[in-house]
Amino acid sequence: MSDAGQALARTLQAPLPPGFDTVDDADLARLHGFLTKAVEHRSTSLDDAITGSLKHTPRLMRPAVKKALGL
Template identity: 55%
Template sequence: MPDAAAPLIRTLGAPLPDEFDRLSAADLAQLDRLLRAAQTARGQRLGAAVESSLQLIPRLMRPTVKKALGL
């Protein structure tokens, strides 16, 4: 099962708990897909939140604030 767990380990960036040995390869693959989808959705929501919060900053200051934030 180590081969089936490799993508999930890369997605999480950490070793899997021992209990994950009981999951099938299909379960591990589905969990990896769901985690990647959640990460993508979180990134999109975070980007939207940053963009909407920049609307509170005067327009002429936005480029400077973006640069300071590394955006």
């Protein structure tokens, strides 16, 4: 398997399906880039959602809620 295929498999945390052997390295690298950006966007969105939801929590309860969420 190529370096791009190995990087994609590590990001997915799973082996690539058998058909991915026919995909060239440039396309695998592009797919890996798209997947990496999507994971980063999801992480940022979740952080923003958690921070935004804490605004609806009474101020005196925020430290306890943060501790419960592991923040």
